Amino acid sequence: MDATNPAPAVKMLGISKRFGRVRANDSIDFTVSRGTLHAIIGENGSGKSTLMRILYGSLRPDRGRIEIDGQRVSFHSPKDAIGLGVGMASQQPSIIPELSCIENLLLGAGGPFLLQRDAAIAKASADAKRLGFEFEWTRSAGESGPAGMQKLEILRQLWRGARLLILDEPTVLLSPLDTEALFRNLKSYVEEGNTVILVTHRLRDVVDFCTHATVLRGGKKVSDLIVSETSLDQMSSLIVGETAAPASATVGSPGDALLSLKDFHALQEDGRIAATVEQLTVRSGEIVGIAGVDGNGQRPFLESLLGVRRHKGSLVLAGTDIGRWSVRERIAGGVTLIPEVVQTEGLVLDWPLLDNALIGNQWRKEFRRSGLIDRRSKIGYAGRMAARMRAKVRSVEEPAQNLSGGNQQRFAVGRALEMKPRVCLGLQPTRGLDVSGAATFYEEVASLCGEGACAILVSNELDELLERCHRVLVMFAGRLLEVPESKSKDRHAIGRMMVGLDP
Amino acid sequence: MIRVTLAIAAALGVLAALLALAGVPLRDVAVSFVEGTTGWIPDRGEFVGWQPVSEVLRRATPLLLTGLAVQIALQAGSFNIGAEGQLRVGGLVAAWACLSLGLTGPLGIVVATILGAAAGLLWAAPAAWIRAFRGGHEVISTIMLNYVAVFATEFVVSGPMQERPGGEPTTAVIPEAASLSAITFGGGFVLYPALLVGIGLAILARLWLNRTPPGFEHRLVGANPSAAAYAGVKTKWVSLRALLLSGAVAGVAGALHLLGQERRYSIGFSPGYGFDSLGVALLAGGHPLGVLPAALLFAAIEQGAVRAQVAIGLPKEISFVIQGLLLLLVAYVRWRRRSTL
Ligand SMILES: Nc1ncnc2c1ncn2[C@@H]1O[C@H](COP(=O)(O)OP(=O)(O)O)[C@@H](O)[C@H]1O
Numbered sequence A: 001m002d003a004t005n006p007a008p009a010v011k012m013l014g015i016s017k018r019f020g021r022v023r024a025n026d027s028i029d030f031t032v033s034r035g036t037l038h039a040i041i042g043e044n045g046s047g048k049s050t051l052m053r054i055l056y057g058s059l060r061p062d063r064g065r066i067e068i069d070g071q072r073v074s075f076h077s078p079k080d081a082i083g084l085g086v087g088m089a090s091q092q093p094s095i096i097p098e099l100s101c102i103e104n105l106l107l108g109a110g111g112p113f114l115l116q117r118d119a120a121i122a123k124a125s126a127d128a129k130r131l132g133f134e135f136e137w138t139r140s141a142g143e144s145g146p147a148g149m150q151k152l153e154i155l156r157q158l159w160r161g162a163r164l165l166i167l168d169e170p171t172v173l174l175s176p177l178d179t180e181a182l183f184r185n186l187k188s189y190v191e192e193g194n195t196v197i198l199v200t201h202r203l204r205d206v207v208d209f210c211t212h213a214t215v216l217r218g219g220k221k222v223s224d225l226i227v228s229e230t231s232l233d234q235m236s237s238l239i240v241g242e243t244a245a246p247a248s249a250t251v252g253s254p255g256d257a258l259l260s261l262k263d264f265h266a267l268q269e270d271g272r273i274a275a276t277v278e279q280l281t282v283r284s285g286e287i288v289g290i291a292g293v294d295g296n297g298q299r300p301f302l303e304s305l306l307g308v309r310r311h312k313g314s315l316v317l318a319g320t321d322i323g324r325w326s327v328r329e330r331i332a333g334g335v336t337l338i339p340e341v342v343q344t345e346g347l348v349l350d351w352p353l354l355d356n357a358l359i360g361n362q363w364r365k366e367f368r369r370s371g372l373i374d375r376r377s378k379i380g381y382a383g384r385m386a387a388r389m390r391a392k393v394r395s396v397e398e399p400a401q402n403l404s405g406g407n408q409q410r411f412a413v414g415r416a417l418e419m420k421p422r423v424c425l426g427l428q429p430t431r432g433l434d435v436s437g438a439a440t441f442y443e444e445v446a447s448l449c450g451e452g453a454c455a456i457l458v459s460n461e462l463d464e465l466l467e468r469c470h471r472v473l474v475m476f477a478g479r480l481l482e483v484p485e486s487k488s489k490d491r492h493a494i495g496r497m498m499v500g501l502d503p
Numbered sequence B: 001m002i003r004v005t006l007a008i009a010a011a012l013g014v015l016a017a018l019l020a021l022a023g024v025p026l027r028d029v030a031v032s033f034v035e036g037t038t039g040w041i042p043d044r045g046e047f048v049g050w051q052p053v054s055e056v057l058r059r060a061t062p063l064l065l066t067g068l069a070v071q072i073a074l075q076a077g078s079f080n081i082g083a084e085g086q087l088r089v090g091g092l093v094a095a096w097a098c099l100s101l102g103l104t105g106p107l108g109i110v111v112a113t114i115l116g117a118a119a120g121l122l123w124a125a126p127a128a129w130i131r132a133f134r135g136g137h138e139v140i141s142t143i144m145l146n147y148v149a150v151f152a153t154e155f156v157v158s159g160p161m162q163e164r165p166g167g168e169p170t171t172a173v174i175p176e177a178a179s180l181s182a183i184t185f186g187g188g189f190v191l192y193p194a195l196l197v198g199i200g201l202a203i204l205a206r207l208w209l210n211r212t213p214p215g216f217e218h219r220l221v222g223a224n225p226s227a228a229a230y231a232g233v234k235t236k237w238v239s240l241r242a243l244l245l246s247g248a249v250a251g252v253a254g255a256l257h258l259l260g261q262e263r264r265y266s267i268g269f270s271p272g273y274g275f276d277s278l279g280v281a282l283l284a285g286g287h288p289l290g291v292l293p294a295a296l297l298f299a300a301i302e303q304g305a306v307r308a309q310v311a312i313g314l315p316k317e318i319s320f321v322i323q324g325l326l327l328l329l330v331a332y333v334r335w336r337r338r339s340t341l
């Protein structure tokens, strides 16, 4: 790409792509000027990823033409796209967790660094700095967690010399701090004459950082917007096709103590303490939010409540000490956990949805008929799961990988809700969901709680927690902290606690 | 299914090209394969009897049972390369049960088979335990146990259980009353009861895997161990159980091969069924019942190659080439399907 070329960086004309009966993209025209940060927004399943995969050469369009810098192109694979400086960090990163961070960058990149690790690390650190990231290069990528792998995936595009960078929902896995840093640095990246296409449903990021936005709905392009001339309201109504209904606040007030923890420590494999809760009582009907920067112990805490991780201390559910119960017994007793990354921890992507419906439910009698698992009850259950979260599912026979990323999330979340838990635990349960999906989730949780359940939800979205939970706690450096009554709704004060500035 | 058929067709195409390059008359090869496996002689339009078909079924029997064993482990994400060793100890223990315990009759056959299964299970146990609780890879440990099995059984049949001191390294032949004899029908069709056991076990395995909670957990551990852990599955125990079950089925394969076909344990007891079974299980893909056509195909290829050697002097080792091509192409189409987004 040549910075003086007056042609637009990307021009896609009349792009159509069908999957079976679904028109994922329907004659979409899409233009991006060089040196801009251009957002693509739309609901889960509106065709954003499909359009970007076509631009990146990993999908072939049924119809339409693509021009890069005024040159007509026809990509047969991402390799062709990479050759023209197009890079895409996809929604499901292709990082290999067993390899070290630096090896993941070198992999498939060729170049002179194959044997010179130190030189490679020096260059990689410089590239990472451009994005505001830091890595421990020689540790395995898996150790850096989902967020680390996502950052690595983005960095890999720069490493390969991308001048048009496509980011498909990059912030879904990133913490707010990383997101901030990334966007600030992307601004200077585009000022150097590069171009960024950002697929997102976080409208705040669009307003704060992007110059242009394109709205998709149901596979069609609805509108091209200049961000400075539009508003959050206008964008969200274009996305859903009508003015979004105002979110209803949490209802009901909590009852008796349901879950009580005392001197509770979640442990690591080697027996060291990963998270500590001195005292916590969650009452029936109560939704407790846990705010905090990723990696401060939220995950080990919820995992030890489910029992996939050991703990010390007392854990009492409705008067019974469940500390010694196995995971299976706790699930049967009404504890359920929405995992952090449903694609890798909650679903089997190449299994049909109806088998995915059985995961975690495999011992429930309602699925069996004369002792054997019965197909019809799986079908019924899978349908109800999807309906709960309004996941767009054509047939419960199709594999989970046919759903868009957001619909996979909806489906997995729907399964947890359909289990009718007494204790609903969520690790970033609304990650990857659009505004209406998140709203549906909280309404469903509220209605479970109305029937006597309780919920403990971990999220990076502080506003969402403040709006939807009865109270918000903060997890910092492995400790669960109460927010003083006077500051319980104070965004700023909670933000300071999250980074350890206030006690 | 269509893709696998295409892969098989492509394998045949490549094979034809190779044979043609080597100057082998293709038509004669094809004719001898058809004659050797179906008993139908295309040139004369004549059916010579059921013997070739029976022979294919006989060859398919140990492949079916060991293929099923490997497949069961595969479903839970483990590679049991040790079927060969488990089959051998299963066979030897069944021989010992008949010769030393004097088991006979239907009950004796059942007991000898169960003892064979137990032997296979125990032979897989170290690998299963190392895999589940020590993190050692089962491929390495099961391969090692194969060597141990081959040499340990060889020692037993050249010493403690040898038929005649100083004679051939083999046990005595088990009595007629202890063996699971083949049934001969009119037209020369011979049925080996062990084949029916294999088919029955494959159906049972399918039912267990697809329709029962423990079977579902077994598959879930193979497909996504983290999701399994969150779903309350004790993944380590399931991995352990998977390799033990696999070993037991391979032990059954050995016992039935002994009771039904070999009737004595010699060092040539298995020409490598345990290794061919890896190919059978891979060809079957993720389907427990897929081992049936896969075992038949492998057996037919071997049988056809034997016939081609007799008829036109083509080395029967050509069967390895065909099986290898087949696996490569099937692996390729399966991999392609995964990788396309
Ligand atoms: N490989 C596929 N097979 C079948 N349907 C698909 C496939 N990929 C996407 N779809 C469908 O196409 C539609 C658009 O998906 P996608 O582009 O991923 O949406 P999103 O805007 O959330 O990124 C969805 O209905 C999805 O289910």
Ligand SMILES: [Mg+2]
Pocket: A045, A048, A049, A050, A091, A168, A404, A405, A406
């Ligand atoms: Mg998407």
